[in-house]
Amino acid sequence: ATVPQLLEPGQRTKPGDLAIVLLARDNYEPLILEQSTGAVDGYAEGATLNTRFGSFPHSTLLDIPWGSQVRASAVDTGSRGRKRRRDDSGDDASTPALEDTEGTATPTSAPAKKAVTASSGFIHILRPSPELWTYSLPHRTQVVYTPDYSYILNRIRARPGTRIIEAGAGSGSFTHASVRAVYNGAPKSDDDRKGKVFSFEFNESRFRKMEEEVESHSLKDFVSIKHRDVYNEGFLVDGKSPMASAVFLDLPAPWKAIRHLSRRRPQDMEQDSNDGSEWVSPLDPRKTAMICTFSPCIEQVIQTVSDLRKSGWVEVDMVEVSNKRLVSQRDRIGSYLPKEKGANPNPADVTEALSKLREVNQKTKEFTRIKANRGEEGQNDQMDVDGSNSEREPNANNKLDESSTEKVWMQGRLIHRAESELKSHTSYLVFATLPPEWSEEDEAAAFAKWPCGN
Numbered sequence: 001a002t003v004p005q006l007l008e009p010g011q012r013t014k015p016g017d018l019a020i021v022l023l024a025r026d027n028y029e030p031l032i033l034e035q036s037t038g039a040v041d042g043y044a045e046g047a048t049l050n051t052r053f054g055s056f057p058h059s060t061l062l063d064i065p066w067g068s069q070v071r072a073s074a075v076d077t078g079s080r081g082r083k084r085r086r087d088d089s090g091d092d093a094s095t096p097a098l099e100d101t102e103g104t105a106t107p108t109s110a111p112a113k114k115a116v117t118a119s120s121g122f123i124h125i126l127r128p129s130p131e132l133w134t135y136s137l138p139h140r141t142q143v144v145y146t147p148d149y150s151y152i153l154n155r156i157r158a159r160p161g162t163r164i165i166e167a168g169a170g171s172g173s174f175t176h177a178s179v180r181a182v183y184n185g186a187p188k189s190d191d192d193r194k195g196k197v198f199s200f201e202f203n204e205s206r207f208r209k210m211e212e213e214v215e216s217h218s219l220k221d222f223v224s225i226k227h228r229d230v231y232n233e234g235f236l237v238d239g240k241s242p243m244a245s246a247v248f249l250d251l252p253a254p255w256k257a258i259r260h261l262s263r264r265r266p267q268d269m270e271q272d273s274n275d276g277s278e279w280v281s282p283l284d285p286r287k288t289a290m291i292c293t294f295s296p297c298i299e300q301v302i303q304t305v306s307d308l309r310k311s312g313w314v315e316v317d318m319v320e321v322s323n324k325r326l327v328s329q330r331d332r333i334g335s336y337l338p339k340e341k342g343a344n345p346n347p348a349d350v351t352e353a354l355s356k357l358r359e360v361n362q363k364t365k366e367f368t369r370i371k372a373n374r375g376e377e378g379q380n381d382q383m384d385v386d387g388s389n390s391e392r393e394p395n396a397n398n399k400l401d402e403s404s405t406e407k408v409w410m411q412g413r414l415i416h417r418a419e420s421e422l423k424s425h426t427s428y429l430v431f432a433t434l435p436p437e438w439s440e441e442d443e444a445a446a447f448a449k450w451p452c453g454n
């Protein structure tokens with residue numbers, strides 16, 4: 001089986017890899033790298049990524065170390081491209097191409113565009129990870145973000161070898177995080193009990209999209225995705241138990257699915273089907289099972305907790321992940337002057353604070369003027385990637401107080417504040433445990449092992 005970069009990262013890019021293109025700060029686009037086999041979509045160079053920062057033939061993105069910065073190329077749109085453009089849009093090829101002002105990458109199948117900033121812009125090619133996938137994935141639903149899924153995966157004890165049930169698959173954010181957590185090598189056969197994700201999605205178009213992504217990210221051997229209403233049809237795969245020991249339900253009514261997740265045929269199901277067939281649980285009978293359900297309102301939590309108890313789940317508890325990022329920085333107003341010059345460490349003196357503010361404004365203007373003279377503008381303003389951004393360069397005019405004996409970074413009061421906009425989707429997480437099946441024989445065998453048992 002092909003092992004994807006997501007699970008066993010290599011050092012260099014290769015055709016077929018999923019890459020995450022970093023266009024600018026917080027602007028990521030996923031891209032499947034293609035081997036060029038001739039002109040594509042009018043580009044003589046073959047498959048080409050078009051962005052606001054220029055055009056990047058895939059040939060320039062292949063066989064390079066992950067994390068590389070790549071400069072835009074001056075691409076040749078070729079005669080085939082000109083013909084296509086005339087055919088597609090009815091426009092003459094000499095019409096200037098529209099600039100993509102959003103900064104988003106356009107798919108290679110889009111009509112050919114002229115490179116707008118040929119050989120001036122750059123991108124970074126990042127190795128895919130579940131975290132970057134969560135940032136860049138095409139949203140089809142609300143998704144589970146990294147702060148939540150890292151906590152959930154820890155609590156449901158997802159580790160290499162775990163077989164995990166997930167419903168609904170939605171946009172696949174949790175799927176990608178969980179497959180990395182449970183991966184312990186490629187399975188050798190269908191019956192091989194390696195770590196695997198068993199994912200279920202009711203909505204047909206989301207299911208199809210997930211199928212495509214699982215295929216194009218080379219995850220087919222590690223993720224099984226089924227089109228299923230799990231409330232009515234449960235979690236068996238082709239009639240067989242996935243033998244799972246971890247479950248994550250991100251569904252509007254998780255309690256409707258819980259009856260399928262018990263050790264024995266639930267009473268209500270006995271009434272539904274009196275055909276006498278054997279009840280097959282999707283859970284591994286020899287292992288403790290852990291579950292997490294994700295619900296935005298407390299009424300859903302109450303119903304879920306009740307149905308978990310009825311199905312034999314114990315140690316039920318609820319958690320809300322309230323993530324905050326704390327930013328620590330120095331507040332320079334107040335102790336701006338060095339101590340030996342008699343600075344007031346508390347900004348009680350408004351005159352001093354105002355005069356310092358004026359000084360800082362003056363220096364900012366000077367700094368901007370020098371920067372403009374040097375012609376430093378454009379992408380470097382947005383992205384401080386290679387250390388060449390002038391904001392980082394020492395500038396004599398921009399030092400706060402040259403006569404200070406204190407280091408600049410030591411000046412001012414240390415303050416911190418919470419940033420509230422960290423992406424996470426506030427929901428209540430209900431956790432519970434289902435002990436393994438325990439028979440008279442198990443008890444006798446366990447008892448026999450005790451020193452006093454015989």
Ligand code: SAM
Pocket residue numbers: 141142143144167168169170171172173174175200201202203206228229230231232250251252
């Ligand atoms: N956890 C996903 C992620 O991280 O991308 C997002 C899940 S989304 C909030 C909920 C999904 O559950 C939707 O895609 C919806 O179609 C699916 N769903 C709702 N009812 C379902 C059912 N009875 N069986 C299977 N899937 C269902």
